[in-house]
Structure formats: C-alpha cells, structure tokens
Amino acid sequence: MEVLVVNIQGLSTNPGDLPNLHNILKQAHDSLHAESIRLLPLLDMLDPSLHSLGYLYILEACTSSALSKEQASAVVLPTARFMNSCSKEQIQLAPEKFISVCKRFKDYVMQLEAPMRGVAPMLAAIRKIQSSSEHLTPLHPEFLVLCLLSKCYKAGLSILDEDIFEVDQPKDLLLYCYYGGMICIGEKRFRKAVELLHNVVTAPMSVITAVAVEAYKKYILVSLIHNGQFSTSLPKYTSSVAQRNLKNICQPYIELANSYTTGKIADFETVAQKYQEKFDNDNNLGLVKQAISSMYKRNIQRLTQTYLTLSLQDIANSVQLNSAKEAEMHVLQMIQDGEIFATINQKDGMVSFLEDPEQYKSCGMIERIDSSIQRIMALSRKLTTMNENISCDPMYLAKVGRERQRFDFDDYDPVPQRFNI
C-alpha cells in the first residue's frame, strides 16, 4: 500500500504521468477493494487537490462496501473536502468512479439525517464534472434531492436557472425536472415549475414510469395555479404511451381540473374534499389549497376587466367570499403581491381598479427587451446549427436515401450507393 501512495504522490504532479498513474491504479483496483474502509488513514497522507485521481480511487474503495453509521460519519468529512477541492482534469479521467463516490456520499449524508451538509459539496462536484454549463450529469438529480430535503431551495434554483441541452441519461433528466419542479413550487416560481414538469410529461418514453405519473399530477395542479386552465390533451410530440395512459391513472386530478374551469369555488372544494385522502397520500394537498386560493385571485382579476370601481360587498358576492372584510383581505394581499393595481377606499367600502402603470418607456424595459432579443437570436442560431448537424449525419442520410430510392425512382438521382446501408 505504501508503494501505491508513493506512486500517487510522485506521479500526480506532472500531467504527462497521469495515464501511467491511471494504469497503476486500475491494476491495484481489486486489492484496494479488498482493504475497503481500512484504507481511510491513507487519505491523510494525500492532498485531495494535488492527488485527486489517487484520492478518488482510494475513496471509492473505502466506500465500496456497506458502512456502519460511525464509519459513514468518518468518511463524510474527507469526501466533502475532496468534492470541494479536487482537480477537475484528474477527475475527468475516471468520471464513473467520481459519480459513484458522490452518490454514496449522498446516501451517507441522508443516513446521518443531515442533508444540509451535502448541499455545498454536491454543488461543487457538479461543477467539476460538467463538461459545460449545458450538460446534465447524473449528479444533478442527487443535488436537487438534497436541496429538497434540507429545504435549501435557493441553492437548487441557482442550478435550475441554467439551461440544459446535453443529456447523458434520460432517466436523469426526468428526475432532474421532477425535483426541479418541486423546488420551483416551493419557491413559488410557478412558471418555471410548469416548464420543468411539462418536460417530464412530454419526454420520449417507451413505458410509463412512476416519475411521469407523479409529475403529471403536479403538472395539472401547477397549471391550474399558474394559467388558470388546463387542457387534458397533451401536445402531439408526447410519447404515445403517455398520451394513452396518463389520463386514466390520474383521474381524480382531471376531475379537479374540470371543476376549476367552471369558476365555481364551491364545486371545486367539493371535489377536493371528495379525493382529499388521495391528494394527501400524494403529498399534493398543499398544492390543492394553493389552487383554491388562486381561484379567488383569478375571479377578482376578472372583475378588474369589467369594473372601474366596485364595492367590497359586491366583490365578496361575485367571488363567493363570505364577507366584505374577507374580500378586503384578499384584495389587499393581491395589491401587495403586485397581482392587481387598485386602491381601497375604506370610508366608502369601495375598490378602484387602476390600469397597469407600466408604460414600456423606461430604460429597464428597453434593456429587458434587448436581452430577450439577444437570447432568442442565440437560441435560433443553436437550432440552425443542430439542424445542419443532423442533415450531415450519416445515419439520417442513409434513412433518407433508402426512402428516396423507393418513391422517386425516375425523378431523382438515387443517393450514392455507399449510403444505402
């Protein structure tokens, strides 16, 4: 073992020696695994940032077998330090090992019931293993789980705000979007939540998974809260398994959505009562309550379209609240949240609805429009490049060549032979 340590210390400094080191480590793999947790003291002799590759191998061997609680808590601190300070280049040589170490780290942290300890290291780990900020790694969902459990939603949001375009494993994406949706719901960013959940539901899949079902349930509720409506027909690009099966599995939610569109709060509450247990079991009761309050908001917003001034009593009557006082509370809350523009005259018990003061003339607005334009142009360019790449792809050309041969025998020159695979 000491030989190994010496090798690691010696060969880690020079990047040219790294492949050599890697081979040595691979050969020592089995013997390391045999030692397992007893290798822990070796780690003290190594520096995680300089000898990352060696450190990684030893760490991976330490954690390869199941650990007791005390052993786990002993491993957690060095692992966290490693994840924070390891060298990116060395790690990239053995990505699967790194990922499995991080996953086990998450398990230990949860075993010790201290998820918050794992949040920062995991975030650092993601940065180390990502090839670009658009790359989704298997660590992303793990990170989001830790954020959810430790209620560090803001940390999760920082990752979610980055756009993802490259995916290693579809499963990772589904989990990532699902957990991401839950974090956004927690932070009340419903627009992003709808986007993420929509991605889960419409992702290509050949079988229905539990993730898809749970995501669909939340998707229905969040659509109601954010958009005020929900259409049961999924877009054309949804997989056929999803289109056929999701609606049947989530029947109570569909019923709830239908009663929302009628606008009658009493009906909605009855349906909510009816399936209360089900919603509770799915942990969606909170969302259902939010949907009910969003219904009141939407009804009040509709009133702003038809009235200039309206008495609080009339608002209470038309929105089906119990008293003018309740109506006042609701309107006050909405004004504070910026959802409507109005003033309340308490002497007369009247509310005056005002126009949206946004005149679209300020510098801030111009900057916003400009940045939107830039962003969209960049996206457009990305789409065009992707299109070009696909049209040069040999597999695509082969398929097209085959079909063209079949249909346009006389009109077109047949695609050259070498593409007819």
Next chain:
Amino acid sequence: MDADDETTAAMIDDEIYANGGGEDEKRNRPIISGEPLDVEAYASLYGGRTKISRLLFIAEQSRGCRNEAMELEALRMAYDEVKKGENTQWFRDVAQKIDGRLGPEYQMDLAWCESVDRRAEQKREKLENELNAYRTNLIKESIRMGYNDFGDFHYSHGQLGDAFKNYVRTRDYCTTSKHIVHMCMCSILVSIEMGQFTHVASYVSKAEQTQEALDPITVAKLRCAAGLANLEAKKYKLAARKFLDTGHELGNNYNEVIAPQDIATYGGLCALASFDRAELKACILILLFFVFWNKVIDNLNFRNFLELVPEIREVINDFYSSRYASCLDYLGNLKANLLLDIHLHDHLETLYDQIRNKALIQYTHPFVSVDLNMMANAFKTDVAGLEKELEALITDNQVQARIDSHNKILYARHADQRNATFQRALQTGNEFDRDVKSMLLRINLFKHESNQKQSKKS
C-alpha cells in the same frame, strides 16, 4: 268571454297606434299579436300536411300552458282536416288526444279507419303492379311517374320515410331539368315535414344548379326552403337574407309549407337578431315593398298579409330609431303567440336574447359615458339587473367599456394598443424561448435513444 275579447282588442289597437303604426290596421284584427291566437284564422293560411302538423303543435303547446280552450279548438280543426285525408295513423292520434272531450262527433271512428286502410292496400297493390310492368318495359318516363305516384301515395298516408325514398329513386329516371326540379321540390317538402333540414339544404342547392332558368315562383319557393333550413341550423343571418330575398311572387303558392306572413316574421326576427344597421335599414325597405306590392297585386291576400307585416316592420323601425323599450315590450307581447309556431318555437329564446343584447350594445356604442340609471329606464329594468347584463357583455368582449359601480356610470374604454403590443411581444418571446428549449432537449433525448438502439444493433 266575448266582452273580454272586445276590451282586449281595443287595448291592443291603442297600443298599435301608440307604437306609430300608420296603415289600415283597423280593418282586421291581427292574427298574431298580443291577444290569444285565433286558431281558425291562423290555420286558414295553410294547406296540406303542414296545416295539420301546425294545429297539432298548437294543441301540444296549449296543453303545456293549460289553455284547454285553445287546445280543443286546435284538435277539433285537426280532426276535421285529417278526416278529409287518408292518414289513419294521424287520425288515431288525434282521436286519442281529444279523448272524448269534444262530444260524440269527434270520437274514434274505427269503421272509417278500416275502410281507408283497405282502400290504401288496394291502391298500393295496383301501384306496385303498374310499377313492375313499367320496369319490365324499361320506359324511363313511366318508371319515373310510377315512383312518383308511389311517393305521393306514401306521403298522403303519412309514411314520410318511404315517400322520401321513392322520390329520390325517381332521380335516375329524370330526363329533363323540369323533372329534376319536381323531384327536388317533392324531396324538400317531405324533408321539411320530417324535420331533416340538412336534406332540405342539399336538395335546394341541387335544384338551383339546373341548367334551365327556373320560373320565379319556384325560385321563391327554393329561397323559402333554404331560409327554413338556415333557421333550423341556427344560422340566423343567412336565414334572414334568404327570407328577405324571397320575392313577392310567392304569394300563397307555398302554403303547404309556409305562409307569406311567416316569411316576414321569420325574416324580420332573424334580421333583428343578426343584421347590422345598414342591413336592417334595407330590411325595413324590403318589408315595406312587400306590403305595397301585394296591396297592388292581390287585394284578397292583402287582408291576410297586412296584419303582421307592419307589426314586424314597426318593431324593426323602433329598434333602428333606438326606441328600445317599446321595441322590446312589443316583442314580449308577441312572444306567447310566436311560441306556437312550429319552426320558431325552438329558436325564439335565442333570438330574443340576441335582440336584447344587440339593443344594449347599440345603446352604449355612441357614448363615452352612460348613466346606468337612465339606461335602466330606457330598457325598463332595474340598475342591478342591468349591471349584471352589461358585465356579461363586457366579459364577452361585445362592449368595450368599464363600469363605475360606485357612481353607476359606464365608461367607454379603448384598449391601449401600444402597451398591448409590447405585452404580446414579450409574451411571444417567452413562449418561443420555452418551446425551443424543450424542443432541443427532446431532440437530444431522441438522439440518445437512437444511439442506444444503434449500439444495441451493432
């Protein structure tokens, strides 16, 4: 009962004068007006099957309103008519409905039924033999007439489905366009009776497509039928146009389907509900012309005609001159009797609602601000109800305004185009963003899937 009739008649006359009617209304009591329908006079406008079906419809509706006098009157007339024909099924129905309430002359007469049925069977056999003979001889014209006769036979016995089938079969043996038109007219008649107005529409267009020019009466008949089909399909604007296009030449020539008054009534109501102001003005002129022409041409019919057309014209005139209260009032009076009309019954509520909404919209259209109290007076309703109606119209985007509920004023409000455009642009940008990102993600997933499949294959 008579004394009541006279006083109500006097009141109605006063009302008409108050509404500004100017012609010779005094000459005859209106047939459809605020007072109870004169069933006999109404039925005299029609002939053939429609007379009986309309009488039966009136009886049915009166029963619903518990107006026994009218119900029995209608049933009595229906009984007399049916006995003149050969439809034993109908006879049985009517006798059953009367249920002995009209005395011994209006009972079930089984002997009559049996003799008619026997005769019908004999005739049917004869017709069938003739038809077979013609068919073996392969003379087109005779075959056509054979099928036609069969169709007529079934029609008079109330077997509408068979009648329709036979009329349609004549199509293969029609040689001139006259034959085709005849077949179309028969099919249209049967379809109207059966209530299948999609057939009516298709046969009308078929008849209109013939090469030879049609005579004006047939053209008028076809337009009427088309109007009825549109009415049934709830296409009120098209129905109004068709009815108003029907020329005065129609006169009484189509009374096995529709009376001239009906054209004015249906056309007028549909026009009120769906025309804009320019078209409405033209409609008034047409109706005026209607009256004038018939006054000159046919003095006998003049009496029948005059009753209703000026009333409808007055209603439209009131609407056009913004005397909404009197217009809606009078329409309300007419409602009870219009509900007894077999074609209007299902559409009257919708038409009335549309007319009322149009009145509200037109009232508010020219103003920047409207005092809701004055408007409620003009429409003879209370402010709260009016507010609710206006709220529905505003939400529906038919009125561009906002209500100041504190001061009870309606303010016109025109959307700020510039702000709305900015908002829409930003929103579209966001949607594009979102959709393209999901799309790129999905492409990636697909590529992944197909790569996996490729690697599995190789």
